[in-house]
Amino acid sequence: MESQVDFINEHIDLEEDISNYSFSDLNYTFKTTNFIEFKHCQFSNSQLSESRLNNFSFTNCLFTNIDLSNSILEDSSFVNTNFFNCKLLGTSFLNASFLSCTFTNCLIDYSNFDSSTIRNCNIRESSVNSVNFNNVKLLKFTINDSSLMQSSFINTNLNGIDLSSNDISGIVVDKNKLDGLIVNINQAVELSKLLGIIIK
Numbered sequence: 001m002e003s004q005v006d007f008i009n010e011h012i013d014l015e016e017d018i019s020n021y022s023f024s025d026l027n028y029t030f031k032t033t034n035f036i037e038f039k040h041c042q043f044s045n046s047q048l049s050e051s052r053l054n055n056f057s058f059t060n061c062l063f064t065n066i067d068l069s070n071s072i073l074e075d076s077s078f079v080n081t082n083f084f085n086c087k088l089l090g091t092s093f094l095n096a097s098f099l100s101c102t103f104t105n106c107l108i109d110y111s112n113f114d115s116s117t118i119r120n121c122n123i124r125e126s127s128v129n130s131v132n133f134n135n136v137k138l139l140k141f142t143i144n145d146s147s148l149m150q151s152s153f154i155n156t157n158l159n160g161i162d163l164s165s166n167d168i169s170g171i172v173v174d175k176n177k178l179d180g181l182i183v184n185i186n187q188a189v190e191l192s193k194l195l196g197i198i199i200k
Helices: 004-014 185-194
Strands: 022-024 037-039 042-047 057-059 062-067 077-079 082-084 097-099 102-104 117-119 122-124 137-139 142-144
Touching: 004 022
Parallel strands: 022 042, 037 057, 042 062, 057 077, 062 082, 077 097, 082 102, 097 117, 102 122, 117 137, 122 142
Antiparallel strands: none
16 A cells, blocks of 8 residues: 555655645655645644755645654745644745644744745744744734744834734844834833833
8 A cells, every 4th residue: 555655755756736635644754846735635743854845835734743843845835724733943934925824832943934925824822932034024913822032023014913922032123113013011121122222
């Protein structure tokens, strides 16, 4: 019987999309320059770290207990795709696109979202420390009860973004992109230091 990994690699080699499949207990590093789209697929309990999946597309997919740490998913697209209890440590989403996606109880530390577009997405109860969100288009983006310590938002417009329920210690922001940012009182004091304001 053909293994799940062989099934995926066969479709990657032929650049044939995969729809309506569930994959579980995978332990493999995918490295390819080909492109395919996963539609209505589920991935669970799998170790896929250090994979290279540039230009891939995931539509209406679910990732549960997946380790994609140190993987490269640059220029990839995620639509209505959800991540639950996943490890995305050091993962590169450079120039990726996210539409109507959620990240719940995920480890996203040291990842790179630079130059990506994140629209109508939510991150909740996740560790998002030392993550790059530079030159990112954030549209209807929410993040709740998470840690954003030492993360960077250079040249990223934060208008309308509510960070009040998160730990933003050491956050790096662009002074010219703070208009409309929503924070709590303690966070406002911290951010005032970046603006050179002295509060007595």
